[in-house]
Amino acid sequence: MVHKLSGALTLGAALLLSTSAFAQDKRVVTWNADYDPIPLAAAEALIADFEAANPEIDVQLTNFDHEAYKNAIRNFLTADAPDLANWYAANRMRPFVEAGLFADISDVWANNGLMESLAASVPSSTIDGKQYAIPYTYYQWGIYYNRDAYAAAGVEVPGPEGVNWETFLANCEKFKAASIDCVTTGSSALWPVAGIFDYVSLRTNGYQFHSDLAAGKVSWTSPEARAVFENLGKLQPFVTENHAAIDWQDAAAIFVQGKAANYVMGNFAVGVFKEGGMTNDNLGFMVFPEITAGIARAEEAPTDTIHLTSGAKNPEDAKTFLAYMASPEAQSKWNTAVGQLPTNKNATVPADDPFLTAGFQALSTSTGGIAQFWDRDADAEYAKAGMEGFQRFLVQPEALEEILAQLEATRTRLFPQ
Amino acid sequence: MAQASQAARRWNQRTLAPWLFLAPGLFMFGVYVLWPIIQSVTLSFYDWNGLYNQDGEFTGTFVGTANYSELMTDPAFETSLWNNLKWLVLYMLALPIGLFIAIFLNQTVTGIRLYKSLFFFPFVISQVVVGLIFAWFYAPNFGLFYLLTESITGKGTAILADPDLVTYGIIAAGLWPQIAYVMILYLTGLNNVAPDQIEAARLDGAKGWRMLWYVVLPQLRPATFIAVIVTVIGALRSFDLVSIMTSGGPFGSSRVLSYYMFEMALGEFGFRMGYGAAIAVVLFAIMMIFISGFIWKMWRDEKER
Numbered sequence: 001m002v003h004k005l006s007g008a009l010t011l012g013a014a015l016l017l018s019t020s021a022f023a024q025d026k027r028v029v030t031w032n033a034d035y036d037p038i039p040l041a042a043a044e045a046l047i048a049d050f051e052a053a054n055p056e057i058d059v060q061l062t063n064f065d066h067e068a069y070k071n072a073i074r075n076f077l078t079a080d081a082p083d084l085a086n087w088y089a090a091n092r093m094r095p096f097v098e099a100g101l102f103a104d105i106s107d108v109w110a111n112n113g114l115m116e117s118l119a120a121s122v123p124s125s126t127i128d129g130k131q132y133a134i135p136y137t138y139y140q141w142g143i144y145y146n147r148d149a150y151a152a153a154g155v156e157v158p159g160p161e162g163v164n165w166e167t168f169l170a171n172c173e174k175f176k177a178a179s180i181d182c183v184t185t186g187s188s189a190l191w192p193v194a195g196i197f198d199y200v201s202l203r204t205n206g207y208q209f210h211s212d213l214a215a216g217k218v219s220w221t222s223p224e225a226r227a228v229f230e231n232l233g234k235l236q237p238f239v240t241e242n243h244a245a246i247d248w249q250d251a252a253a254i255f256v257q258g259k260a261a262n263y264v265m266g267n268f269a270v271g272v273f274k275e276g277g278m279t280n281d282n283l284g285f286m287v288f289p290e291i292t293a294g295i296a297r298a299e300e301a302p303t304d305t306i307h308l309t310s311g312a313k314n315p316e317d318a319k320t321f322l323a324y325m326a327s328p329e330a331q332s333k334w335n336t337a338v339g340q341l342p343t344n345k346n347a348t349v350p351a352d353d354p355f356l357t358a359g360f361q362a363l364s365t366s367t368g369g370i371a372q373f374w375d376r377d378a379d380a381e382y383a384k385a386g387m388e389g390f391q392r393f394l395v396q397p398e399a400l401e402e403i404l405a406q407l408e409a410t411r412t413r414l415f416p417q
Numbered sequence: 418m419a420q421a422s423q424a425a426r427r428w429n430q431r432t433l434a435p436w437l438f439l440a441p442g443l444f445m446f447g448v449y450v451l452w453p454i455i456q457s458v459t460l461s462f463y464d465w466n467g468l469y470n471q472d473g474e475f476t477g478t479f480v481g482t483a484n485y486s487e488l489m490t491d492p493a494f495e496t497s498l499w500n501n502l503k504w505l506v507l508y509m510l511a512l513p514i515g516l517f518i519a520i521f522l523n524q525t526v527t528g529i530r531l532y533k534s535l536f537f538f539p540f541v542i543s544q545v546v547v548g549l550i551f552a553w554f555y556a557p558n559f560g561l562f563y564l565l566t567e568s569i570t571g572k573g574t575a576i577l578a579d580p581d582l583v584t585y586g587i588i589a590a591g592l593w594p595q596i597a598y599v600m601i602l603y604l605t606g607l608n609n610v611a612p613d614q615i616e617a618a619r620l621d622g623a624k625g626w627r628m629l630w631y632v633v634l635p636q637l638r639p640a641t642f643i644a645v646i647v648t649v650i651g652a653l654r655s656f657d658l659v660s661i662m663t664s665g666g667p668f669g670s671s672r673v674l675s676y677y678m679f680e681m682a683l684g685e686f687g688f689r690m691g692y693g694a695a696i697a698v699v700l701f702a703i704m705m706i707f708i709s710g711f712i713w714k715m716w717r718d719e720k721e722r
Binding site: 070071074077078081095096099100101187188189190241242243244245246250254310311375380381383384388389391392395396406413 | 557558
C-alpha cells in the first residue's frame with residue numbers, strides 16, 4: 001500500500017482506514033522513502049511482488065518529497081520511527097548510526113550471503129565492522145560527450161575506454177579554437193565540481209589517496225594534493241566560464257546544444273540530455289582519462305541504501321524485506337525500471353541501454369575501488385569546505401595557496417592531529 | 418464600608434486591569450520571543466548535531482564558549498559580517514531614492530493611482546519571485562544584464578559568478594522592493610505635510626532643495642524614522658534573496674549572517690546546531706544595538722509629550 005503525504009488529508013485518512021481494514025490479519029512493515037515518480041512506481045512494483053510471495057506481510061510505503069526528506073528523517077527517526085528508511089551509504093549514514101538510530105543488520109548480510117554478492121558495497125555499508133545498510137542501487141560517473149560537438153571541432157571521437165590525459169587536453173585546445181567549451185559544469189550547488197575534483201584526484205593518486213583525503217588523513221599542502229590541483233589547473237581554462245552561477249541543468253543545456261563537448265556527470269543526467277533532444281547516436285560515454293600511468297582505475301558510483309531503524313516495531317519482517325531488496329531479482333527489476341545499476345553482482349543490466357552497459361562495464365572492470373563521491377566519503381562539514389575550495393580554484397586558480405591554507409586549517413580543526 | 422469596597426475596586430481597575438489587558442500579548446511575547454532567545458543562547462554553548470537518541474535524550478555536549486572562539490577565526494563568518502555591513506550601508510540608498518520617487522508621484526494627473534501601484538508592485542510580490550527575476554536578469558549567456566554588458570564591453574559580466582560583485586548584485590535586487598516600501602511610507606507622509614507651511618515658505622521665496630530640506634523633510638520626520646527602522650531590519654535579516662539567487666555562493670562569497678546561520682544549523686552539510694545558535698546570538702546582538710537605539714528614541718519622544 002502506498003500513501004502520499006502530499007495528497008489531500010481526507011484521502012490519506014480514507015486510505016489509512018481502508019488499509020487497516022484490509023490488512024487486519026497482516027503484519028505491517030512501514031517504509032519511509034524519498035522517491036521521484038519513476039523510482040516510486042518501481043518500488044511499488046517490488047512491494048507488490050514481495051507481498052505476493054509473503055501474503056502475511058503488508059509493506060506500507062510513505063513517500064516524501066526528496067528535499068524535504070533530508071530534514072524529515074531527523075524528526076521521524078526519533079519521534080515516530082518507521083521500520084525502514086531510505087538514506088545514503090558511507091559517511092552520510094554515520095550520524096544516524098552513531099546516535100543509535102539505525103540498527104545493526106549484520107545478521108541480514110551474514111544469513112543471505114550478501115558479503116559475497118554485494119562485495120563491492122561492503123566498505124560503504126560498514127561502520128566499525130558492522131553493516132547498517134542494504135545498498136540496492138548505484139550509478140556510475142564518467143564523461144558524457146556530445147559527438148556533434150566533436151565533429152564540429154574536427155576532433156576524433158573517443159571510444160568507451162576513453163583517451164589519455166594528454167590527448168584529452170590536446171582535444172581541449174582544439175575545442176577552444178572552435179569556441180566550444182571542452183568541459184562544462186554548473187556548480188552553483190557545489191557538488192558537480194566535486195565530481196571533477198574526485199576524478200582528477202583518483203587518476204592522479206589513486207583510490208587510497210581519495211579515501212585518506214576525505215577522511216582528513218592527508219595534508220592539503222602535501223605534494224600529492226598539490227599534484228591534483230596542478231592537473232586540475234590544466235583543465236581549468238577549458239571549463240565553461242561562469243559555471244559558478246549556473247545549475248547543472250543549465251550546463252546540460254549548453255552541452256545538449258553542442259556548445260560544450262564533455263560533461264563530467266553521473267548517469268542520472270542521461271535522462272535530462274535525452275529530454276533535451278540527444279539520442280544514443282550523438283551522446284557518448286567514456287571513463288575519465290588516465291593521468292598517472294599504471295594506477296589502478298577507480299570509479300565513482302554513489303550508492304543509495306535502505307536502513308532498518310532502531311525504533312522499528314516489526315524488525316523481523318522488515319529484515320525479510322531487506323533481504324528481498326538485496327536479492328538479484330528485486331535489484332534487476334527496480335534498476336531496469338529506473339535506469340540505474342544493481343549492486344548485486346548476480347543481477348542483470350538491460351542490454352539495450354548503452355550507458356548502463358558501459359557503466360556496468362566501467363565499474364566491474366575497475367580494479368582500484370569504488371568511491372562514493374566527495375560529499376558522501378567526507379564528513380559533512382569537511383565536504384562543504386572542500387567543495388567551496390574546489391569551486392574557488394576553478395574560478396580563481398591564482399588563489400591556490402590561500403585555498404590550500406584554508407582547507408588545511410579546516411582539516412586541522414576537524415581532525416586534530 | 419462602601420467607601421472601602423470602592424477603593425478596592427479602584428485598586429483593581431488601576432493595578433490589575435492593565436496587566437489583564439497585557440496578559441495575552443505578554444504570553445505570546447514570552448513563548449514566541451523570549452523563550453526562543455533563551456534557548457538559542459543556551460544552545461550556543463553546546464555542540465549538538467540536532468539528533469535525539471532513540472530514547473529521546475539530548476545528545477549534545479557542553480563546550481562552553483568554544484563556538485564563539487571558533488567564530489572569531491572563521492573566515493566564512495568574517496565574510497558574512499562584511500557582507501552584512503555592505504547590506505546595511507547600501508540598503509540606506511532606499512531612503513533617498515524612495516523619497517525622490519514619492520515626491521515625483523505626489524501630484525495629481527490622470528491615472529496617478531495606477532502609476533503609484535505600479536511603483537509599489539515590487540513590494541507586493543514575494544522576495545522569492547524578486548530573486549528569481551534578478552537571477553535571470555543576471556544569468557550568464559542569456560540574461561538581459563549579461564547581454565547588455567556584452568554588447569557594451571564585448572565581454573559579458575556574470576554578476577552572480579563573480580565573487581567581488583555578487584553581493585552588490587543581490588543588494589540591487591533587494592533594493593527594488595525596499596525602495597517601493599520606503600516610497601509608500603513617504604507618500605503617506607507627504608499627504609500630511611501642511612499645505613499652509615508650503616504656501617508660507619513659497620511666499621518667503623523658498624523652492625527646490627531649500628524647500629525640501631527646511632520645510633518638507635522636517636515634517637516627514639516620523640516617516641523617515643519608520644523608513645530607517647524597516648530598512649535597517651530588512652538589511653540585517655536579508656536571507657531569501659541570498660538563498661534564492663546564489664545559496665551563498667560562489668564559494669561562500671555572498672553569505673550573510675542569517676544565511677550562514679541557516680547553513681550551519683539546518684543546511685544539507687550543516688546540522689551544527691550550537692554553532693548556528695552562536696551565529697544567531699551574534700546577529701541578535703547586532704540587531705539589539707539598533708533596536709535599543711530606536712526604543713530609546715521612542716521613549717524619549719513619549720516623555721517629551
